Amino acid sequence: xxxxxxxxxxxITLRSVEKDYPEIQDETSxxxxxxxxxxxxxxxxxxxxxxxxxxxxxxxxIPGPYTNxxxxxxxxxKLAELIKLIGNNKGYFEVATVYAEPDGKTFESVFQVPxxxxxxxxxxxxxxxNGLIRLLDEKRAITEYPEEERLYIWNQGYEKIxxxxxxxxxx
Numbered sequence: 062x063x064x065x066x067x068x069x070x071x072x073i074t075l076r077s078v079e080k081d082y083p084e085i086q087d088e089t090s091x092x093x094x095x096x097x098x099x100x101x102x103x104x105x106x107x108x109x110x111x112x113x114x115x116x117x118x119x120x121x122x123i124p125g126p127y128t129n130x131x132x133x134x135x136x137x138x139k140l141a142e143l144i145k146l147i148g149n150n151k152g153y154f155e156v157a158t159v160y161a162e163p164d165g166k167t168f169e170s171v172f173q174v175p176x177x178x179x180x181x182x183x184x185x186x187x188x189x190x191n192g193l194i195r196l197l198d199e200k201r202a203i204t205e206y207p208e209e210e211r212l213y214i215w216n217q218g219y220e221k222i223x224x225x226x227x228x229x230x231x232x
Contacts, residue, residue, distance in 0.1 A: 067219040071227040088124035090115045090157035091171050098161035106163045114156040120147040125155050132189045137182050141193055150178040158218025170221040174214055
């Protein structure tokens with residue numbers, strides 16, 4: 062679990078919840094993560110952490126949390142054609158991480174990871190649009206290098222939450 066690599070540095074032990082919670086539909090990753098984190102914290106009467114991320118594509122103007130649905134309807138080659146036709150290959154990932162307490166208090170982190178879409182699908186066995194997605198200033202698609210190489214990018218929210226929890230323990 063990627064989160065454990067961050068929280069372990071702060072002496073914080075995480076445990077996963079083996080229960081499915083419904084994911085609300087909303088236009089922001091923060092609203093989705095916050096809703097579930099609060100629901101879990103209240104349900105288990107224990108602090109909870111939830112991360113949600115979504116992909117915003119400037120050319121399409123569709124809220125990022127709906128991308129998963131759209132990715133199932135528009136294949137990568139067709140998306141590449143649309144983006145080329147529109148002439149805007151920019152986008153970003155929105156990553157929201159929420160720490161929630163049973164009493165409703167939260168600590169939230171939201172950040173963006175800029176990216177672009179390439180014109181050609183790259184990488185071995187790309188799933189969905191991953192063979193088109195390049196982090197900003199990268200020539201490689203995210204399918205062309207190991208996740209560990211870019212983990213520091215995605216763990217930023219976990220890092221902020223871990224720092225917050227560690228600080229609360231010291232107070």
